[in-house]
Amino acid sequence: MKYRDTASIAALAAGLCTFAQPVLAQTAAAMATTGSEAEAAAAAATADQTGEAIIVTGTRVTGMRAVDSPAPVQILGVEAIKSTGQPDLIQSLAQVLPSVQAQAFGGDLQAHNLQMKLRGLSPNHTLILINGKRRHGTANVSVAGGPYGGSAAPDMSFILTDSIDHIEVLQDGAAAQYGTDAIAGVINIIQKTADHGGTVNVTGGQYYDGGGKSYAISGNVGFAPVENSYFNITAEKKHKGFSFRGDINPNVYGSSAAALKNLAAYPDIVDAPFYPYVNRIEGDPEIDQTSVMYNAGYEFGDFEIYSFGSYGHKYAHAYENYRTPSVIVDGDGTPFYPSGFQPLEAVHETDYSITGGFKGALGDTTFDFASTYGKDFVGVYVENSGNAQLYADTGFTPTEFHNGDFKASQWTNTLDLTHAFDVGLSQPVNVAAGLEWRRETYGIVDGDPASYYGGGAQSFFGYSPNDASDNSRTNFSQYLDVSLKPTPDWLVDGAVRHEHYSDFGDTTVFKLTSRYDFSATFAIRGTVSTGFRAPTLAEGFYSGINVAPSGVFGVLPANSAAGAALGFGGLKPEKSTNFSAGIVFTPSSRISVTLDAYWIEIRDRILISSSFYGFNGKYCPEGYSGSNASQCVAYSADNYFTYNQQAVFDAVASALGGTIPSYVLTDTLTGDRNIDGQVAVQTFVNGADMRTRGIDFVANYQMPTSFATIDWTFSANYNENKVKKIAALPSALYVNQTDPSATAIIDKYRVVELEHSTPKFRASLSAYLESGWFSMNLRENFYSQVYALESTPGNSSLAGADLKVPVNSAFITNLELSAKLTESLKLSVGANNLFNTYPTKRSYQYIRSAQLASGSRGYSSNVYPSISPYGINGGYYYGRISFNF
Template sequence: MKYRETTSIAALAVALCVCAQPAFAQSAGTMVAGGAEAAAASDDDVGESIIVTGTRTTGMKAADSPAPIQLMDSEALARTGQPDLIQSLAQSLPSIQAQSFGGDMQAMNLQMKLRGLSPNHTLVLINGKRRHGTANISIAGGPYGGSAAPDMSFIPTAAIDHIEVLQDGAAAQYGTDAIAGVINIILKDSEYGGSIVGTAGQYFDGGGDTYSISGNVGFAPIEDSYFNVTVQKKKKGFSFRGDVDPRVFGDNSVAAANLSKYPDAVNQAHYPYVNRILGDPYVNQTSVMYNAGYRFGDFELYSFGSYGHKYARAYENYRTPGIITDSDGVPFYPTGFSPLEAVRETDWSVTGGFKGMIGELGFDVASTYGHDLVGVYVENSGNSSLYRDTGFTPTEFHNGDFKASQWTNTLDLTLPVDIGLSSPLNLAGGIEWRRDTYGITDGDPASYYGSGAQSFFGYAPANAGNHRRTNFSQYLDVSFNPNPDWLVDGAVRHEHYSDFGDTTVFKLTSRYDITPTFAIRGTASTGFRAPTPGEGFYSGISVGPNSVGGVLPANSAAAASLGFGGLKPEKSTNFSAGVVFTPTSRLSFTLDGYWIKIRDRILITGSFYGFNGQYCPEGYTGSNAASCIPYNADAYNIYNQQAVYDAVSSALGGTIPSYVLIDATGVDRNLSGTVRIQTFANGADMTTRGIDFTAKYDMPTGIGDINWSLTANYNENKVDSIAGLPSALYTSTVDPTATALIDKFAVWTLEKSTPKVRATLGMYWESSMFSLNLRESYYSKVSSLSTAPGGSPLAGQSIPIPVKASFITDIEVGFKPTEALKISVGANNLFNHYPTKTSYENFRAAYEASGSSRFASSVYPTVSPFGINGGYYYARVGVKF
């Protein structure tokens, strides 16, 4: 390990020395020129590349961009070794962080965040048109909570010509969602040739076996047309990074009791590593994408679209044999069982449009429809209540469906107007009408009968529903040069929502080239993000044998009875300023600082209790009173709120099952019973500030250019204030933070789970037959916050769980015996580096001694920005024709 760290530190030191000389940049495909960072497929200066993101001016070059924008081409994406687009972007661009692990349904649809903000704050475009979001909304807390951003796993990298990443607030230009920036994916439009690429790999320590095969072909059905289509098939196997399960293994009373009563538990697959929740899910996915057009004169008819199907399943916590038994106590699964949450998802989108020039007036009219259907299933499970009551239980359940759609219609116009300046004033304007829908379909009755399907309670009819919203917007953008060296761009956008009314947002951007090699630039803008229909209407109330809980729809009458009153839009203010320095055609630097203020940020709340049986009322004299937590008026009021009880009861149709409240005698308080809820709310005001730095140097050598790059990001998220509790909810008089709308654990995650410093040093060299791609990435410390369990030396205290600062090395070596064939081998995380383990002394020892399942699942902190699986090694073969 010392050798590993020394090597990494030395590599970074060499990089800084080279930069100071000066001499830098092109990462594993990321080049910088005059303010645009790009991965160029040709030898042309990337500054000559034409961009379409962040500007409405036709023909603007990357070198002249007034805002920081990064470009990556298909070759650079391929060199990351990842068949998944999010992972490819995160490995190359320090301002992007990919979610490395997700629990429950989050595992099926990992997301990414830009500048540490929510995935919902980054707008994803395909060929400049809005991409629809996923129906699988995340109900977890933290920076990924509430995310319903597009599932980019359905976009095959082989279909992509290049990607433009605008790192700047752009709500006034493109509409809501663009608070952190814009990712514009430009598809291939070649009308001839193609490629076939096959990739296979796995983790160094086992699991995650992956293969992907994709084919891309372009042809011209008729003269002056193009049709480019890509097909990708990819599979990824389970990985496991947990530990033994002390409920059925080890020297503790829980294991001894379980093994004495259920000796067949030792025959469970993978024993004693039976709790396999900590690891990657299995994914089997097929995606098809096309891009087509017909050009005639100054006009073009075009269409593009995609279709994808995903079958994925993830392990949930192992259940011991006694969880499902008949009326005589005989277990349904003699060895216990590991439920699997699964999805069968179908995602598709189609765009049709017509664009061209009428004189000097440019126009583009288009319509896009996207739809996502997520079928939710539980496999290898059972319903304990159903089995006990009837002697029968299914082992597979259809828990319900999530569905979402988006229909967007746009008209964009551009017109250059000569007003006597050094170049024409560019006018751009347009209108957009959009309809968003979201719905939940209830599942099989067996999935929500009684205690429900083990690991994932089904969606009952009370959770089902269909919801819609429409939006109409207009924008105007004016760009002009007061003199040849000064660019000014201003935009204003007005939007009307059917459920929120009106808003108007602005943006002002400017760049001044002080000399041919040095420029300054800056932006100021306001933003607005309406809550997604999923955030407003997701409903997930489940009823177990001892509990009622879940998520109340934010826009429901039950939530309103608690004083929430539905969701408001988020509003933002964004400032940035930077410099561009290009001393030579081979060397360039950019430095941009930013400050983003988000008000009324939408977050999922902490839990509020209407009943908790352990907290007995004062003077309680039931037969189990001795087992109650000693009476404390403040604690009792926190955990037994009548307003919460009434709201949950209302959501269930007026009644909470008596067995949740009363024990088996039918008389005494059920000490194990709970009634609790969460909901989405405008929970906090936040400030994000940071710096983006890029440097590039194309170093000529006798064996070909070596393209160096250094990209770095400093990012700090701060929760400025937390919204107050509605008056209907109890506020602690002893410790108000104990009843805060957003608890301290969520606040900690929002502030501490994104690396403050992320840097990537890249080197790419290619000759006629060989190539070498090398990346060295640095991640500063991140952490989560957790309460130390009973039995720990710090029991009851809130303790940070850190992931220490780390260097990660990626490498790929390529061999190209002919122009048509290239063979590559590589590694992500070459030295098999893992995140810091969770403290055994403060957490895991107590879990082990008490026979807790958390011992198996707490080996590594899942907030790790570089994952929990260690090194990934792969080989790729590409054929072009």
Template sequence: MQPVSAVAPTDPDDAGQADESIIVTGTRTTGMRAADSPAPIQLLGSEALQRTGSPDLLTSLAQNLPSIQAQAFGSDLQAHNLQLKLRGLSPNHTLILVNGKRRHGTANVSVAGGPYGGSAAPDISFIVPDSIDHVEVLQDGAAAQYGTDAIAGVINFIQKKTDHGISANATGGQYYDEGGETYAIGANIGLAPFDGAFLNISAQKKRKGFSFRGDINPQAVNLLQKYPEIGKLPGYPYTNRIIGDPKIDQTVVNYNAGYEIGGFELYSSGSYGHKTATAYENTRPPTTVVSGAGTKAAGGVAGVPFYPGGFQPQENIQETDYSFTGGIKGSIGKIGFDLASTYGKDFVEVNVLNSANAQLYRDTGFTPTNFHNGDFFATQWSNTLDLTHELDIGLSAPVNIAGGLEFRHETYGIKEGDPASYYGGGAQSFFGYSPNDAGTYKRDNFSQYLDVSARPVVDLLVDAAVRHEHYSDFGDTTVFKLTSRYDFSKAFALRGTVSTGFRAPTLAEGGYSGINVGPSSVSGVLPPASEAAGALGFGGLKPEKSTNFSVGMVFNPVRRLTLTIDAYQITIRDRIMISSSFSGFTGNRCPAGYAGSNAGACLPYDDDRYKIYNQLAVLGAVNGALGGSTSIGSLADATSIPSYVLFDGANRATDGSVAVQSFVNGVKMRTRGVDLMANYSAGLGSMGDVDLTFTANYNANKVLSINALPSALYSSTANPGLTGLIDTGSVVELEHSTPRFRGTFNAFWSWNKFSINARESFYSEVYSLETARSGPDAGKLIKVPVKSAFLTDLEIGYQIFAPLKISIGANNLFNQYPTERSKEFIRNAQLTNGERGYSTSKYPTISPYGINGGYYYARLNFKL
């Protein structure tokens, strides 16, 4: 069964009773049915997840639930840890639970712009799909019930508790056109180690190959005659292979266990996984020029004799992720309790392969080809006590009172890489993390909540929740939620919620640091609360605050038919994003008012044309981040910034640049939308059974205001829009990278040994802005769309004999690709100029259904 108000039943004859399933998410009342939920919640059964044909849990969720969008492509480190967004908000706004317990976040924070920027949400690829009984998706703000991160909603993965049986599956597939060869082997076993106990173990081994969806590299073609070894690079002339999927090899084991003794239940669950992932970075051609104090390059750097044709560097991570939960629950008298402790850790080792440090080679005659660039780590230790008590005060039903305490300790840190990775210009394609970037950040959180649910009359349910939180680094906050539902009859009910929310910045958002020193530039990200960021006027991050409203209806006109419609509005203040890039020096355009020794080399500055922040404060901030003083009066005082970035051999300004970003409280934004779900299941007699589901989401994001720049930064009076805290492109991606409308119709038909699952999805247009390179609008921002599209998924299954079933299928059956970027306004100019960027600009990577086209697969299922 597809996303409905309940879990898919095991027995097809019970399909119409699916909404009788008991839920645990979004309510503190024991035994509540999905059909009676006062808040919008969709449930997804394990079989529906498997029928997507993908061994990737993120993809399976996004294909089934229109309100969830999976990130299609990530640059640099984000390629290895794609995220999901619910209702078009940040991944950080969705709380991930496993068996109702908070899952720890990833150490791999995204430093990209747009809606995924700053994301450090849990990596759900470390949850084995075979371990899942069902998924409960609460599409409602729930910060007052569960705490920070639950502004958009909650996704709760409920794991299997069976104590018998064994199942296994093997899946293989690839993209229609090129790459993405995938195989996955999964298994689940239920055991009863002794009387009253269960142990359920799941494991998955999956491997996925590279894909490539770019174009030829004109730079390589133009340089072939001068450097014939370029022709020997893999894929020539498609030598720049950064656009596509990384290669992934991942092994994960999950367990879930329980033991009933003396009226109590001892329980435990955990996971351990290791991921090796490798992604191509931009190719480096052999076009090195050595001059004076530094090595400068046009379009890339090789500069070492063992790469006569340039090289194709790769970024590699070795990620280890584990978690453990232990607890006891039961009742003492009339008070139910659940006491639990959960510890989780994510560790990411970052490496660069097939690369070089050209400046190290120039200075010493030696460079490694493989580099250890540094490590990230994140931990979370949560301890919770939940209490429930029913109190009869003469209403139509006893009042359910729930309360609890939570203590959480979190850490995040960066460890420096090998010195060769950050020496001089650093390892090509990914500059290593230096001692200036390294650090460890910690905080504690203590919270208390109270939740009261009552039925003043039989048909009216009212639920009120309040939560107080204290953060060791952000102080105190109190948030509220009021939920109500009125059943006019067995067939029709109205429901609504109003709530406030609060999200403290993740430690990764507050602590990430990465300053890259290139052959002609210095750029990167400053920690918001650092002294360097303080030189720009930043004083650290503030928490986000939100207000949520929703109203909806539940309609059950006949048995086996369910219809729900819920409208919502979410307003977020001080939303955290990556800022615009602040430049203190670009080319030979020096800071305004500069009168240093090389002032005569500075060209006149035009703020509207060059769109940079021309203040010495930026140079001082970068200088401080590299270990020098943040107070400088001229370029010559920036002694920690390599001189070859600022001056050439004649002490004149060069074509280098200095620019930085930081995570900031960027915007106030509003999200409005409607969720719709309709499900009908029926028996067809001798023709089997059919289950029909239609789910849809309308979602509109709007940036209401952009926070002001700190006073130390320059703001254009002629055109303030060009010098904003958040750039126009990021604002447009916030508003328009999520489809305004997405609908999915799913039909599952089973008959004797045969089954067919057909899914038709519609995605409305999304778009971003880019600068036109040619045509009448050259130099202006133009719309780059991914036009609306229908995608068809199809799977056919056959039960060979009782334990064994074979399925074949295709996702994106008709091989639909996103709209190509305009050749007339963008790509023709790149091709004419011989730019490497032509190779990476074929498809917009904001595509909500990816850039790889169709995927076909086969799967074997074995079950005893």
């Protein structure tokens, strides 16, 4: 932990509390004159907290309250989201809902598009809706591995908080109701429909220990162009700066042999920016983003024409690993960058969506016809870099490269019908039916030739014409949903859905839900459902190579001939079964408690595979006698052939045009085998059968006091992931006889990520108090331990051993204090991670000391595990000015 600013923060909090005490006393006395306004605010809060609000998610019945839902639905008001102080919606959801985990750090292109997951499953298992309509996914599929590998879910950073009225989170499998990929649940974002008034918010903040300076300017306004209409529009401009949480680079600083050699050969290294902290990859990228969203409608009689949409542009760039001057030299050995260089991976992303619809009632039948088109376009660039082979061959290299583009689109057309039939039961039987036709596309556009010439642009090999592709598919589905009450206290809801994919054929899934109310205060509920998720087009067709300072890593398309040559076949769909059961307890209008247990089985889950090696320098051949032989892992045939597979080497070399860059294989200073060099390949596979089970608990209490009502919320989630079965390894690849798990299609390191990178226990206790012009939101979050499994360096005292790398359990405190200066003007100050808690560092004894001694660049970039559920940056403080009109 770091507490550098704790004293000043504590002093500030104490001062604010001291200042607030007389104000609270005055407010208590004034409540008699402001009773009607206070009661109205309290009533609205109570509706959300105790479930009185009407929901549209998880049911096709009109007018159902959250408290009466047969499935667990959480309602989040916009104020609850804003009070988290988080710059992005994903982080806000993770603060409020323990079952949501937000990705805190991403490598390579993942850094620009952080994802979220529900109940520990893949981001691809949660369906995102805007006003009940499916949101398109990102074109920037995650191929960097880790627990978020393969994710291509919607980019939530383009959804603006100020446009939101509330969010409904269905924490239950809903494939039969909304689409066969809603295995973990549904997040339905409901936009504002106000036809008057608005708000302007200005927010700024940064991390306690430097970096991450951010600001956001947003505004929302509603008006009525004509009578019986509304047009609500929101715009936002935001910026987030770099952060750095790495360490010195012992490859160019200190007394290691590598540093001494580099400094002797290239003395200008000391002039590199930030020296000796030249390797800046461990930290946040810099992001500039502009977004607009609107929601509009016109009502006439029993009908409404509506439309909503969004447009956003993001420019972001992230530091990659530092390169020494030796990486790019001319024929005489003169470096292109005398002090080395720090490449940046950048994206220019444009994301937009538009929906048009017509809904209303014809007699007792309601209808809703809508069409939605969404597209995401990501231009990929490398800045402050170079192409080593191009420079050696021609004496010229660009310093900036256009590496290629990703593009993805989705066009969805839906018709939903509902009709209530009176058949003599306690209530009419509600029947809903609908049709959906959807077309999806995904493609890769090749980059500048210089980006993929020879060894390619440093830090990111460009996409060549061999990688380029255009892919599409269509889907047609029909659903039927019947809800009835055999008795006044017993609700039964059944849904069935049939889908036909142009590339995967047909499937039928179902859901059966029931709830029984024993009294006005106690009910039980349960669900059984099935799901089917077809691979995203990106999972099936992504192709690319990444060139690191001492490695080449390839991702072969799952549907490619190269993948087939190694024994990988095309992907098949995932199938799932979901069981849940729970209780609802509402002993009074101020108290509500829900407890829901779930059990999810996923078969043939799609994962990014283990890395299969064509070359791994530290696994030296028998009899190797180079000057660095002592750094080799003790020879065994199993180890050598596991990490030096000729078939993999040839596949990657072919993707690079026939050769592997020489510096990957050979140390450029000594001419010996490059101990840090690696050549590896991955692909997407149906890698495992998995089981997820857990419990969600939520309790709300509206506590009256002499000066205000305090809204208490305690929510908790226990979640356990288990890999039950790993798919067989293709026969073309080598199987390690001593340790078959080392060559498994999903290796032991990936298994540990899947099972232990999500906290098994998450809890959040929040207290919200509003009295007069003062309000406070205090939230205490608890994260249980997570951990990864890593192999120790070859020169460690535990050389080559597997070591548990934990992020120990932690309490994280968030606090926001607000003062309403006038009826329209509000000032807020707050802190996320108030006490500046950092995750557990990697072991110095078994990992970092060995890296330091050998001069490994890894020492500078792996201080904190990236799986930390609360990030690696420590505390963040902010201020916000809000103006309502």
